[in-house]
Amino acid sequence: MSTTTTPAAEGAVIGKDGLATLVDLLRARGFTVVGPTVRDGAIVLAELESADQLPYGWGVELEAGHYRLREREDGAAFAHAAGPQSWKTFLHPARVRQWRAERSDGQLVIEEDDTPPPRFAFLGVRPCDLRAIAVQDRVLTGGRHRDPVYQGRRSGAFLVAVECTEPGATCFCASMGTGPAAGPGYDLALTELVDADGHRFWIRSGSPEGADILAALPTSAASEAVCETARQAVASAADRMGRTMPDTDLRRLMAGTLDAPRWDDVASRCLTCGNCTMVCPTCYCTTTEDVTDLTGDHAERWRVWDVCFDLDFSQLHGGPVRPSARSRYRQWLTHKLGTWYDQFGSSGCVGCGRCIVWCPVAIDITEEAAALHDWADRPDGEP
Amino acid sequence: MHADTRPTLAVWKFASCDGCQLTLLDCEDELLGLADQVRISHFLEMSGAEDGREPATLNGIGPYDLSLVEGSVTTEEDVRRIHHIRRISRRLVTIGACATAGGVQALRNFADVEQFRATVYASPQYIATLATSTPISAHVPVDFELRGCPIDRRQLLEVITAFLAGRKPNIPDHSVCFECKRRGNTCVTVAHGTPCLGPVTHAGCGALCPTYGRGCYGCFGPVANPNLVAMVRQLRQDGMTGRDIVRIFRTFNAASPEYAPVAELATQEPPEDPHPPETPQ
Numbered sequence: 245m246s247t248t249t250t251p252a253a254e255g256a257v258i259g260k261d262g263l264a265t266l267v268d269l270l271r272a273r274g275f276t277v278v279g280p281t282v283r284d285g286a287i288v289l290a291e292l293e294s295a296d297q298l299p300y301g302w303g304v305e306l307e308a309g310h311y312r313l314r315e316r317e318d319g320a321a322f323a324h325a326a327g328p329q330s331w332k333t334f335l336h337p338a339r340v341r342q343w344r345a346e347r348s349d350g351q352l353v354i355e356e357d358d359t360p361p362p363r364f365a366f367l368g369v370r371p372c373d374l375r376a377i378a379v380q381d382r383v384l385t386g387g388r389h390r391d392p393v394y395q396g397r398r399s400g401a402f403l404v405a406v407e408c409t410e411p412g413a414t415c416f417c418a419s420m421g422t423g424p425a426a427g428p429g430y431d432l433a434l435t436e437l438v439d440a441d442g443h444r445f446w447i448r449s450g451s452p453e454g455a456d457i458l459a460a461l462p463t464s465a466a467s468e469a470v471c472e473t474a475r476q477a478v479a480s481a482a483d484r485m486g487r488t489m490p491d492t493d494l495r496r497l498m499a500g501t502l503d504a505p506r507w508d509d510v511a512s513r514c515l516t517c518g519n520c521t522m523v524c525p526t527c528y529c530t531t532t533e534d535v536t537d538l539t540g541d542h543a544e545r546w547r548v549w550d551v552c553f554d555l556d557f558s559q560l561h562g563g564p565v566r567p568s569a570r571s572r573y574r575q576w577l578t579h580k581l582g583t584w585y586d587q588f589g590s591s592g593c594v595g596c597g598r599c600i601v602w603c604p605v606a607i608d609i610t611e612e613a614a615a616l617h618d619w620a621d622r623p624d625g626e627p
Numbered sequence: 628m629h630a631d632t633r634p635t636l637a638v639w640k641f642a643s644c645d646g647c648q649l650t651l652l653d654c655e656d657e658l659l660g661l662a663d664q665v666r667i668s669h670f671l672e673m674s675g676a677e678d679g680r681e682p683a684t685l686n687g688i689g690p691y692d693l694s695l696v697e698g699s700v701t702t703e704e705d706v707r708r709i710h711h712i713r714r715i716s717r718r719l720v721t722i723g724a725c726a727t728a729g730g731v732q733a734l735r736n737f738a739d740v741e742q743f744r745a746t747v748y749a750s751p752q753y754i755a756t757l758a759t760s761t762p763i764s765a766h767v768p769v770d771f772e773l774r775g776c777p778i779d780r781r782q783l784l785e786v787i788t789a790f791l792a793g794r795k796p797n798i799p800d801h802s803v804c805f806e807c808k809r810r811g812n813t814c815v816t817v818a819h820g821t822p823c824l825g826p827v828t829h830a831g832c833g834a835l836c837p838t839y840g841r842g843c844y845g846c847f848g849p850v851a852n853p854n855l856v857a858m859v860r861q862l863r864q865d866g867m868t869g870r871d872i873v874r875i876f877r878t879f880n881a882a883s884p885e886y887a888p889v890a891e892l893a894t895q896e897p898p899e900d901p902h903p904p905e906t907p908q
Contacts (some may be wrong), residue, residue, distance in 0.1 A: 256771065284840065311818045321872040328813045338809040497819055515854050516860075517826035518801065522808035536792050537782070538664045549809055554801045569854060604804075604816045604826055605861050 256449040256463035263321070263445060264295040265461055266404070266432075270365040271455075275402055278334055278543040279367035285313055287327045292367065306412035306486070306597065309606030322368055322506055325412030326596045329374055330525035332380060333365055335397045337587065338549045342393075342532070345543045358591040361393075369430065371423030372415075374405050376525035378429055382588050383528050393547070402453065402593075405430035407489065409477040413486030414597030416610055420489055422594045424481040432458060442547055446474040446506035487597060487610045490617040494591065498582025501616040502574070510612055511570035520599035520607070521551035521576060526592050531557070552576050577612060605617040633694035634791065637669035639712055641698025641705050644730055646671045646721035646777035647714035648697050653780055656731060661784075664791055665693070693790050694816060699725040699732060701758045706757075713767035720786055721763045723880040724776040728848050731776075732879040733760040733882035754857030760882065771796060774829050776846040776879035782831050800824050802850045803843050807834035815842055820863040824875065844875055849885035859892040 258266070270277050271293070278289045281297045287304060290297075298321040305312045306325055316323055368375070377398075384394040384505045408424035410415070418424030426433045431454035435446040446466055449455040490497070521527040531550035536543045550557055552575045556563035558613035566572045593609065600608045638648055652673060661667075669677050669687040676682035685707065700706055713719055721727050729736070735743060744751045762819035763769055773786055773787060782798055785808045789796035799805070803825035807814070815821040815837050823842035825834070831847045862872050872893035876886045 284813045284818070286818050288811075289815060308819055311814075328818070329811060333811060338811070385682050412839040469876075512854075513857050515826035515857050516852075519804050519808060519814065519826075522805070533797050535785075535797065536788055538660050538791065538796075540792050549805075551805075554799075554805070556800055567852075568854075602814055602817050604823075605857050606815065 248440040252443050255446055255466045256461075256602040257460065257466045258445050258447050258461055258463050259546075261296070261445055261624065262447075262461050262463060263298070263363050266365065266457070266614050267379075267464055267485070269294055269457060269460055270367075270402065274363055275365035276362040277365045277367055278331075280322070280324070281401045282313065285311070285519050286311060288329070289327065289329045295321075298322075298368075303410065304412060306414045306601050308414065308600045308608045309603055312600050314611065319443060320410070320438050322406045322434075322436045323410035323438075325410070325415050326373070326468075326525075326601075327406075328366065328371060328598075328602060330523065330596070330598065331366055331369065331529070332525055334366070335377070335401065336384065336391075336394050336528060340393050340547045341413070342545045342547050344545075347541045350596050355417065360395040361400075361606065363400040363402075364397065366407075367403045367404045369403050370408055370417075371405065371426045372408075372417040372523060372594045373422070373525055374403065374426060374429050375422040375594045377403070378592065378594065379588070379590060379592065380528060382590065383526070386588070397455060401432045401455075403432075405433040405450075407433065407435045407474075407478045408438060409479050411485050412597060412601075414608075415485050416487040416532065416597060417595035418485045418488075419480040419491065420595030422545065422589060425478050426576075430454070435478060437474055437477065439473070444470075448472055485597075487600070488606070489593070489595065489610050490614050490618055494581040495583075495585045497613070497617055497620060498578040501620050502578070504616055504619045506612065506615045506619055507570045508541060509615075510573050510607060513607055514569050514573050515605055516553045516569050516572055518551040518553040519602050520602065520609075521553060522549060523598040523602045524580075525594065525596060525598065526580075529557070552579070567591060577609065580609075581613065631666060631779050633666040635668040635688055635690075636665040636787075637665075637689070637691040637712075637716065638672065639669075639687075639694060639696045639698075640671065641696065641709070641726065641727040641763070642701040643698030643723065643730065645672060647726075647775070648695075650722075650780050650783055651695070657784055657883060658863075661787065664785070677816065686711055690717065691715060692717045694765050694788070696721050696726050697723055699729045699762060700766055701732060701757055701760045702755060703757065704755075706871050709763060709766050710759060718770045718790060719767070720771045720773060720782065721769050722773045722778050724774065724846060724848060725760075726763045726774040728880040729760040729762050729772055731879055731881060734877060735760055736882050737865070737877070747797035754781045758784075762882075771798075773798070774831050779831050779833070781833075781906070799830055799845065800851055801830050803828045803834050803837070803847070806830045807837045810834055812817045812836060812837050814881040815840060816861070816865060820865055822862050822867050822875075824858070824862075826861075827855065827858045844878065846879045848880035849883050853885055855886070855888050855892060857891060863893075 277292045281290050282299050287299045300321045301319045302323045303314045303316040305314050343356050345354045355500045384391040405426040409428050413532050430450040433448050449458045530547045533546045553572050555564045580592040631787050736759045786796045816823045823841045824845040825843040828845045829847040829850050876889045
């Protein structure tokens with residue numbers, strides 16, 4: 245499952261009917277298929293009952309603090325950048341019950357919550373998000389302590405990547421090295437093509453299970469021309485990224501700018517609402533909540549998302565460790581771009597742009613990093 | 628027959644609309660279970676008797692293990708009575724925006740109460756009132772403050788349950804955005820341009836309004852250290868006038884000290900946005 249293999253050189257081509265068959269087939273094999281669909285004025289991720297629910301003919305207009313749906317004449321299903329959620333909503337859910345305890349006749353019985361997770365098939369994993377899943381794999385299952393909730397959901401997941409041909413104005417995966425072409429980790433990879441030759445998808449498998457599914461789809465052979473057109477479409481997307489991360493050693497940049505005045509500047513704009521972290525596909529922090537019922541005979545422990553912008557997050561005896569907005573924003577950014585390397589060996593940012601889009605006051609991670617870079621590069625003697 | 632060892636509960640009303648007290652009666656499925664665990668001794672909204680003795684009085688009999696106090700202090704008599712209630716209560720928890728921040732009636736704090744009295748009442752000489760509406764905590768020590776206009780039923784049960792178990796209530800102090808994102812909502816400000824106070828508003832409602840596509844109007848009051856400069860700038864950008872901004876903050880939690888800078892921020896010339904967003908194409 246999801247092992248790294250070189251995509252089959254030849255691949256194949258499917259049409260919209262093939263995509264519909266893919267959804268039906270995955271459902272027939274017991275997968276809960278999750279993919280993009282239009283709801284509440286956005287392209288959200290939700291369970292799909294059929295490929296008809298895909299956002300055919302919908303694109304998005306993105307800017308810092310701004311997201312709008314836009315109709316597209318070409319009828320494409322995947323010509324949109326990241327939406328309000330990421331796959332962590334399903335792999336690392338916002339609320340999970342960990343155990344429950346019952347007291348009767350003075351005896352306490354603690355039961356682990358071992359409800360089997362659904363087996364997910366994710367349709368439309370963008371390359372940046374494919375990397376984000378790999379980053380969370382490392383964080384949540386790659387160390388000494390493995391998260392059984394994540395592992396249970398992740399180990400059975402079937403990933404259908406869709407390469408990016410339509411980056412948004414807030415995208416910067418090219419400068420993070422995570423897209424717009426799909427990296428390793430997918431079971432199937434698609435590239436959507438809509439042109440004079442019709443609406444079709446170049447499809448390759450990346451795992452034995454992917455190959456097995458692909459063999460069951462109504463495909464036609466992929467001509468050299470189709471492969472080339474698809475590769476071109478993806479390559480040209482790299483040149484149309486709306487944002488760029490400064491081309492520098494970000495880990496060093498973060499470590500060397502801890503006293504930059506820019507942190508006060510961003511703190512004056514930051515609402516510390518935590519939206520950036522909750523939409524981030526790699527942020528993984530949680531807290532626990534213990535609940536009891538009125539009798540005190542029944543208790544449960546729940547794990548819920550928490551974020552470093554929450555004052556309670558760093559609450560210790562005597563108060564929070566990071567009381568100021570400056571210290572909390574700095575904690576988030578320096579971890580995301582810097583100390584993540586020390587901790588997990590990679591960047592915590594994959595360039596999806598969600599934190600830029602969903603910040604209500606339009607704070608832009610690339611702009612902040614660039615400002616820190618400018619400050620670090622300032623001529624000697626300037627403050 | 629064992630002696631009744633249940634802790635006693637009293638519910639008190641000051642200047643308020645009764646909606647928060649009603650939340651206790653709205654605990655329909657849990658009400659009988661609750662009555663097994665606590666003796667609801669004094670609750671005028673529910674019964675005119677106190678522990679079987681009629682009529683119950685505004686001062687109660689006491690003492691009580693847990694007092695839930697709704698409403699703000701607006702008269703001299705209120706001041707006397709809240710000190711009395713504090714004396715006869717082991718734990719005192721305020722419920723709702725009135726008891727916690729002075730409520731909508733704290734609008735009088737920004738105006739001339741004599742003028743109100745003369746305008747509103749046909750015979751103003753019968754009205755005895757203070758110049759301000761103040762939260763319970765301005766008069767007596769309070770063990771816990773539960774936010775909301777009205778309060779949230781689940782949070783009320785959590786506070787009572789925590790009291791019974793002798794633990795701290797699990798009532799997070801973060802913003803509505805936390806609850807909104809955990810619910811998987813699409814942000815109404817970012818996706819629709821709807822003004823929303825979620826980023827500076829105390830959680831507890833479960834992001835009720837944004838879940839139904841409308842902006843938060845702050846009925847749970849401020850989070851700790853809200854960045855009102857940034858919030859007011861954003862509300863302007865989402866189309867609110869200075870007057871609308873002052874009014875939305877001066878609603879249920881009008882007198883919250885955290886909101887004090889809003890009037891000046893919203894009515895002065897908009898400060899230059901240091902980082903104006905690019906206009907989308």
